[in-house]
Amino acid sequence: MTSEELDLVATLYRNGVKPLQIQAAVAGQFPGCQPKLKDIYNYTSKLRNQELIGDTPMKVLENFLRANSFAYYTRENATNDKTEDIFFCHNKSHKMWRALPEVFLIDTTYNTNMYNWALVELSVWRRHQSHFVSPTCF
Known part of the structure; x- marks a missing residue:
């Protein structure tokens, strides 16, 4: 795939588009290109690994939750200071849960x-x- 096609894949991936839809969009925008789904998966995996450089998966999750305004609570192990438990939910769900904590879906x-x-x-x-x-x- 060319750099323009890979840029389109990266843009669509970062906007939450699914691989099958990315494949159709690339084929539609670049008529001469018929990317294989495996190539799309491999490239999005490479992008995801680049996002993880220097951070643990838990840190990436925490950054995502913070950036998207999720309510979350963590509990760390006192001996090694590593996160052991995490609870998270969307802010709207959190408000409903706080209003009626006896009900949990x-x-x-x-x-x-x-x-x-x-x-x-x-x-x-x-x-x-x-x-x-x-x-x-x-």
Whole structure:
């Protein structure tokens, strides 16, 4: 692919366009080019790795949450100062949760096991600093 085509791929990727749509856009804008989907995936992976240089994946996530005004809370391990737990949600969802904290909705976007069930692990803290973990399959 030419540098102009790669620039288009990078622009579309940074704007959240999916690889299949990127492939169609490149083919539409550059009629002589028929990029393979694997090439699109490889190039977007290269872009993603360039964004990670010098930062841990957790730091990248935290920067993303901060830049997009998500509400998030983290808990670090006292011995090694590494983040162990993170809770995040969109500000609108956070306001609804604060208004009625007894109700909690979980949306599982990705299926994670061979039975096509989504796995969610909840760690619930009680007022007396005790907690329980409830892994659940839906």
